[in-house]
Amino acid sequence: MIRIDIQPRLRFHQRDGNSLDPQGLELLQAVHDTGKLTEAAARVGYSYRHAWNLLGKWQAFFGSPLIELERGKGARLAPLGERLLWADQRIRARLSPQLDNLAGELELELNRVLQASNPGLRIHASHGFAVAALREWLERDASWQWEVQFRSGSEAIIALHRHDCEVAGLHVPAGPLGTLSMSRIQPWLRPDQRVITFVVRTQGLMLAPGNPHGVRGLADLARGELRFVNREPGSGTRLLLQDLLQQGGLDSATIKGFHNEEFTHAAVAAFVASGMADVGFGVEAAARQFGLDFIPMAREHYCLLCREDSLELPAMAALLRVLQNPEFQARIGQLPGYALSRPGEVLPLTQALEQWGRESPL
CATH class of the missing domain: 3.40.190.290 (D-Maltodextrin-Binding Protein; domain 2)
Structure with missing residues (x-):
């Protein structure tokens, strides 16, 4: 039987055509939850180097830091990081019921055809x-x-x-x-x-x-x-x-x-x-x-x-x-x-x- 999952996906664009893939949002969530970049990287399956490079790419894109590192205190989200994470959370909270309904309707039609x-x-x-x-x-x-x-x-x-x-x-x-x-x-x-x-x-x-x-x-x-x-x-x-x-x-x-x-x-x-x-x-x-x-x-x-x-x-x-x-x-x-x-x-x-x-x- 076919199952369908529809998830909202943010993409960021600049006027010159540059764009940014939203994979960094998962890393920001992990930093928020763990307070440590090393643990956050491990949670999402990245190496520490890849996580650091990804954050650097995002910082260059926005021109502002997303996290703040303090020796002995770990990592925390900078104001921009908090705002980006909030935007993602709000979008998911608002759209999830509608997307779940649509997924259910599509599942029903496909499985009727497949008689699954x-x-x-x-x-x-x-x-x-x-x-x-x-x-x-x-x-x-x-x-x-x-x-x-x-x-x-x-x-x-x-x-x-x-x-x-x-x-x-x-x-x-x-x-x-x-x-x-x-x-x-x-x-x-x-x-x-x-x-x-x-x-x-x-x-x-x-x-x-x-x-x-x-x-x-x-x-x-x-x-x-x-x-x-x-x-x-x-x-x-x-x-x-x-x-x-x-x-x-x-x-x-x-x-x-x-x-x-x-x-x-x-x-x-x-x-x-x-x-x-x-x-x-x-x-x-x-x-x-x-x-x-x-x-x-x-x-x-x-x-x-x-x-x-x-x-x-x-x-x-x-x-x-x-x-x-x-x-x-x-x-x-x-x-x-x-x-x-x-x-x-x-x-x-x-x-x-x-x-x-x-x-x-x-």
Whole structure:
């Protein structure tokens, strides 16, 4: 069976026609992670001489150093190196869901022509760390053609209602906010739908390391001087934030940058890490990935929703086996701010909602 992976690739050009291959970005990331050029070179498979020459080529191209070496202190990125690495991280964070969707569509068409696999499940879910891990794990089973598309929470539920997919991602805040959240999608819910439990994740405020602006909670967003970056309209995370603001009697119009939007949790975190915003809202795992401070605001169940008759599909049994696999569960358990919630258990929707509504919101 054919697998397709599409990755963004930066190339730098000058007016005189000179260009620069982006292979040095991997080396910059390794320097950032290790703090030593020798270790960074070894990590990416370069000799020390090749790494040094590559950095020299980049420095000559840009006319500015990318790293700073200090005797006895190792190596660290210079301001230009930090900016280049941030640009690469932001591009990947923003484009990954769209490129993964495109890769999945191309895989499906090619494998249909090749008749290389059995039809699996069409899964529509909002992009997140647990869902990305699930997709990766499912694709290890080459006997099925999994079609995983990243969509906003509301788009996924509507797709399930229209029979455009068999499984939809659903996130429901714990406590009273869950009722408000579900009221928005009530027209597309049906009595025959079943919940497949998955994880509980923590969402909250992402802040620069050390919280330099002294942010304590959502009320601080209205101070005026703080620059905010949000998720896109229709995303479950943005709706959760709006519900929290309403609960606290706060007006989103007072938040500077409320309409600055990114399409993934990682992209929000990258925006804050770059210094282009002071505060973002999203999952803890994204904040930790970019070394940000995090203030938890809410817990929510991220589950999968399906029709009852879909439970009889052979591929559904394969999906449940993955969710109940101890190795997969250990992988999810490593994600900051994520906790397992009896993955793979099937419940009536009303029973799950009643249970989650009685839980503490944080």
